[in-house]
Amino acid sequence: SYHLHTQKFGRKIRYQEVVHSTQILAHEWAREGIEEGALVVAEQQEAGRGRLGRKWYSPSHTGVWMSLILRPSILLTDASHLTLLASLGVKQGIERVTGLPIQIKWPNDLLIHGKKICGILTELRGEQDQVHYVIIGIGINVNTPKESWPEEIRRIATSLAIELGGPVHRASLIAAILEELEEVYQQYMNQGFTKIKAQWEKSSGILGKSIVARTAQGTYTGIAEQLTGQGALLLRTDQGLIPIHSADILLKE
Numbered sequence: 001s002y003h004l005h006t007q008k009f010g011r012k013i014r015y016q017e018v019v020h021s022t023q024i025l026a027h028e029w030a031r032e033g034i035e036e037g038a039l040v041v042a043e044q045q046e047a048g049r050g051r052l053g054r055k056w057y058s059p060s061h062t063g064v065w066m067s068l069i070l071r072p073s074i075l076l077t078d079a080s081h082l083t084l085l086a087s088l089g090v091k092q093g094i095e096r097v098t099g100l101p102i103q104i105k106w107p108n109d110l111l112i113h114g115k116k117i118c119g120i121l122t123e124l125r126g127e128q129d130q131v132h133y134v135i136i137g138i139g140i141n142v143n144t145p146k147e148s149w150p151e152e153i154r155r156i157a158t159s160l161a162i163e164l165g166g167p168v169h170r171a172s173l174i175a176a177i178l179e180e181l182e183e184v185y186q187q188y189m190n191q192g193f194t195k196i197k198a199q200w201e202k203s204s205g206i207l208g209k210s211i212v213a214r215t216a217q218g219t220y221t222g223i224a225e226q227l228t229g230q231g232a233l234l235l236r237t238d239q240g241l242i243p244i245h246s247a248d249i250l251l252k253e
């Protein structure tokens with residue numbers, strides 16, 4: 001069912017048929033002072049954006065394209081915690097509704113059988129060393145058919161409907177995700193990152209695996225060992241342990 005059992009998340013919703021990007025509307029709304037938990041949802045994005053300047057395919061009525069506004073009182077240096085807790089909450093929401101096993105690829109790609117089902121884009125504004133607001137952009141390929149992607153995307157992406165062999169009710173999925181997200185967020189605000197980190201490490205498919213991390217500083221190959229307290233990925237390489245703060249990750253084998 002899509003009754004929403006949250007206190008704040010999704011209590012205020014701006015729903016629009018077509019947008020450039022839900023991120024843009026969410027930034028506008030946040031700047032106007034809208035309260036935490038406000039949500040922008042669209043049926044279609046004409047200029048959906050992904051990480052690292054990439055494009056995000058957002059065909060009409062087939063996915064969940066939404067942006068959640070948060071106002072945590074945390075330091076800018078801790079902002080990557082939000083990305084990690086978002087991937088955890090979204091994973092739990094999708095699993096609750098579909099029963100499909102979801103793998104988290106650091107920092108925040110969600111995969112099914114190695115193919116991307118969901119991407120999360122965290123954008124924030126700060127004031128001095130404090131976070132002012134955060135926009136968590138969530139894109140989920142729900143009922144997206146293969147044909148809507150170009151060849152190179154088909155090889156790396158999938159949708160819930162493709163995996164299940166039938167459509168998923170998007171409003172129920174949104175409700176479940178908002179509930180799970182609010183819970184991990186409250187847990188983080190009350191108890192800090194330690195518990196989230198442990199849960200993330202347990203449910204990520206990446207730890208213990210051989211990976212290649214492409215960063216702005218260079219490419220590193222090694223075994224993903226654990227998260228640091230800041231949310232960086234610790235990589236065991238031939239040169240020792242290297243913390244990866246921002247990268248594109250390739251799972252080997």
Ligand code: BTN
Nearest residue numbers: 021048049050051066119137139
């Ligand atoms: C990525 O994996 O690169 C992140 C993709 C994030 C896509 C979502 S869809 C809703 C929100 N609006 C956007 O333009 N992007 C995010």
